[in-house]
Amino acid sequence: MRTRALAPLSLGAACALAAAAACGGGGGGEAPTEDAPSVSVAGASGAAGKAGGASAGAAGKAGNGGKGGGFQQTPDTVGIVIEPAAATITVVDGVAKPLALVAKAKLADGSIGAPVAPTWEIDLGDVAAVDKNGSVAATGARGGVATVKATLGPHGATSTVTVKLSITLDPGKLSAGDKAKLAAATDADPAVSLMYPYDGTVFPRGLAPPRLMWKPAPAAPMMLTLKAGLAEVTTTFVPTGAALDPDPAAWTKLVESGNGGPVEVTLARLTGGQAKLVTKQTWRVASGSLKGTVYYWANSLGAVVRIKPGASAPDNFLKAAGVTDGCTTCHAVSANGNVLTLGGGGPAEDSKASVFDLVSGKLVASNRGRAWAMLALTPDGKIAALNNAPLPGSPGLDGGFYDVATGAKLTGSGFDKELFDMPAFAPDGSKLVYVDHATKALVSLGYSDATGKPVASGKVSLVPGGASPIAFPVVSPDAKWAVYHRGPLDTRDGPADLVAASALAPGAEVPLDATNGKTYPFAAGDRDRHLNYEPAFLPVASGGYFWLVFTSRRTLGNDPNLTGASGQVKQLWVAAFDQHPQPGKDPSHPAFWLSGQDAKTLNMRAYWALDPCKADGQTCSVGSECCGGSCLSGDGGMVCGKPPGQSCSPSGGACKSAADCCGKGFTCINSHCAEPDPE
Numbered sequence: 001m002r003t004r005a006l007a008p009l010s011l012g013a014a015c016a017l018a019a020a021a022a023c024g025g026g027g028g029g030e031a032p033t034e035d036a037p038s039v040s041v042a043g044a045s046g047a048a049g050k051a052g053g054a055s056a057g058a059a060g061k062a063g064n065g066g067k068g069g070g071f072q073q074t075p076d077t078v079g080i081v082i083e084p085a086a087a088t089i090t091v092v093d094g095v096a097k098p099l100a101l102v103a104k105a106k107l108a109d110g111s112i113g114a115p116v117a118p119t120w121e122i123d124l125g126d127v128a129a130v131d132k133n134g135s136v137a138a139t140g141a142r143g144g145v146a147t148v149k150a151t152l153g154p155h156g157a158t159s160t161v162t163v164k165l166s167i168t169l170d171p172g173k174l175s176a177g178d179k180a181k182l183a184a185a186t187d188a189d190p191a192v193s194l195m196y197p198y199d200g201t202v203f204p205r206g207l208a209p210p211r212l213m214w215k216p217a218p219a220a221p222m223m224l225t226l227k228a229g230l231a232e233v234t235t236t237f238v239p240t241g242a243a244l245d246p247d248p249a250a251w252t253k254l255v256e257s258g259n260g261g262p263v264e265v266t267l268a269r270l271t272g273g274q275a276k277l278v279t280k281q282t283w284r285v286a287s288g289s290l291k292g293t294v295y296y297w298a299n300s301l302g303a304v305v306r307i308k309p310g311a312s313a314p315d316n317f318l319k320a321a322g323v324t325d326g327c328t329t330c331h332a333v334s335a336n337g338n339v340l341t342l343g344g345g346g347p348a349e350d351s352k353a354s355v356f357d358l359v360s361g362k363l364v365a366s367n368r369g370r371a372w373a374m375l376a377l378t379p380d381g382k383i384a385a386l387n388n389a390p391l392p393g394s395p396g397l398d399g400g401f402y403d404v405a406t407g408a409k410l411t412g413s414g415f416d417k418e419l420f421d422m423p424a425f426a427p428d429g430s431k432l433v434y435v436d437h438a439t440k441a442l443v444s445l446g447y448s449d450a451t452g453k454p455v456a457s458g459k460v461s462l463v464p465g466g467a468s469p470i471a472f473p474v475v476s477p478d479a480k481w482a483v484y485h486r487g488p489l490d491t492r493d494g495p496a497d498l499v500a501a502s503a504l505a506p507g508a509e510v511p512l513d514a515t516n517g518k519t520y521p522f523a524a525g526d527r528d529r530h531l532n533y534e535p536a537f538l539p540v541a542s543g544g545y546f547w548l549v550f551t552s553r554r555t556l557g558n559d560p561n562l563t564g565a566s567g568q569v570k571q572l573w574v575a576a577f578d579q580h581p582q583p584g585k586d587p588s589h590p591a592f593w594l595s596g597q598d599a600k601t602l603n604m605r606a607y608w609a610l611d612p613c614k615a616d617g618q619t620c621s622v623g624s625e626c627c628g629g630s631c632l633s634g635d636g637g638m639v640c641g642k643p644p645g646q647s648c649s650p651s652g653g654a655c656k657s658a659a660d661c662c663g664k665g666f667t668c669i670n671s672h673c674a675e676p677d678p679e
Helices: 013-022 176-183 248-256
Strands: 040-042 077-083 086-092 102-107 112-115 119-122 128-130 135-138 144-152 155-169 193-196 202-205 212-215 222-227 231-237 261-271 274-289 293-298 303-307 329-333 339-343 354-357 362-365 383-385 401-403 420-425 431-436 442-448 455-463 470-475 481-486 497-502 532-537 545-552 571-578 603-609 631-634 637-640 667-669 672-674
Touching: 077 144, 086 135, 119 128, 128 144, 155 248, 176 222, 176 231, 176 261, 176 274, 193 274, 202 248, 202 545, 202 571, 231 248, 293 329, 303 329, 329 603, 383 420, 431 455, 431 470, 442 481, 455 497, 470 532, 481 532, 497 532, 532 603, 545 603, 571 603
Parallel strands: 077 155, 086 155, 155 231, 202 274, 420 470
Antiparallel strands: 040 086, 077 102, 102 112, 119 144, 128 135, 144 155, 193 212, 222 231, 222 261, 261 274, 293 303, 293 603, 329 339, 339 354, 354 362, 383 401, 420 431, 431 442, 442 455, 470 481, 481 497, 532 545, 545 571, 631 637, 667 672
């Protein structure tokens, strides 16, 4: 077993404005020291047993993963135990004493005999390591609950080792007295308020820490404490403004520790010699990271760009590929990340509409006309349902489905004349949702192209239209929920909010109040409400949640680029969405700003796609990255491959049902193993 260790309008005002309307709106731990924190233990076995009452032979091959060869059975020995059976190591600023585990013989009469020399192994090598003598040393990389196993001949035993991290950062070099006051603050501070992040936000792993922003900006000593179940980070500082960027390394250790969960957040400051509590919030960390890539339109640039969650800047990949012909806009991306369709051309050409192969990085078709803008792609990018909503001009052709490679219409689907307004396929390809061209209701179709040709059936009217239009519907990874905005098709034309409804049968709408911020005490007040548009789902579940990216014109704290009038602000935000929504309950959570995007551009109309799959032998982190669906642990790290003899798939691995997945409570969503909902 391996241990784990704004380009101006010179682009053409007509192009930019037409395109805007078309898209719905314009380290390792240090060496232990004698004064390091002690190790707490629990569950040690009691009786010492009969002196010399049992013996064992040679311990066998030393090191992790050995089998304990050379064991000589004695009549009285029926097993082994580890003392202590459970223990906690607290790593304080990278330092902790090793924990000594001792394996002893378990005798037939129930007593515990003399120490034995087994081989040792640990399941979370990035949390701690165990040597041949049973000494466990925390790495300091993250906290966690690890299982240490001892093996001696036919016998084995385990011990649970919990590693906690305590990190203190003091860039302000505050006095001990000031730190003590700040740590004890309980009285609310009426003069200062936190503007961002929002209370109740769920953050995934793998992103930069959120910038904390408050108002006003008193130059007084402050303390930020982030306390999770297995890690705590305390930062004392003297602000030079009204914001703080948490230490990235410490943030990573915090969110990687354990398996997700709540984070208690307190921010305090000194005023007049007294400590006041600026805010006390609870965030939550998901047990997984955001996968894939977000493709969006940077309206100010007149270009489709992309960003991987966690990246520090967007990628102008079309420009790098030589696609620089006027505006690139009105795009769609296949869920598997292979195919991009987009409009293009200068004002005189209106929209050339092209097909771009994201695997080869080349245009493979062009000059298809406006009818091919704003369409829906099947998850593999081979078939399209053209859009017929007025976004603008005369979009669509005569309904039905089309071959993306050739542009030819594919007949025989049963819906050859059906006009689809703003269609969207479920990430698993089992369903198509759209707005009925005549009634303006949200409807769904069952869909399959298993035979190579599209077949649709079972048209169901899910939600009636109304005075506030249904716009830009999308489908959840499990094909059970549709999310859309209620409001104008053009994001410049008025307010809108995100709403969810069943994608399976007629039912009531559920406003996503938490994500919309209906009751949130925004620092900008009502200026920030009802400005949420164009949602899109990550095609797979991650960390116990589904994830939505959407366009919003809300402000971002005190960021000078994002505090203007709503017409000057348009950015991408992300929110967690419960995997198993409860009837009548809002399944969404407060949103966070997608870091790395350019705050100086107007960003909108995001599509979230997985990255093109990787072949066997390529490095990976989860099975959804691999063409074969499995990411395996090997001597060289995690790689895509075929799992000989593997009986179950880990989180993100390929599956046909929940029975294929490892781990209690796992489910199979869009053919990938998904972790259970957080407790």
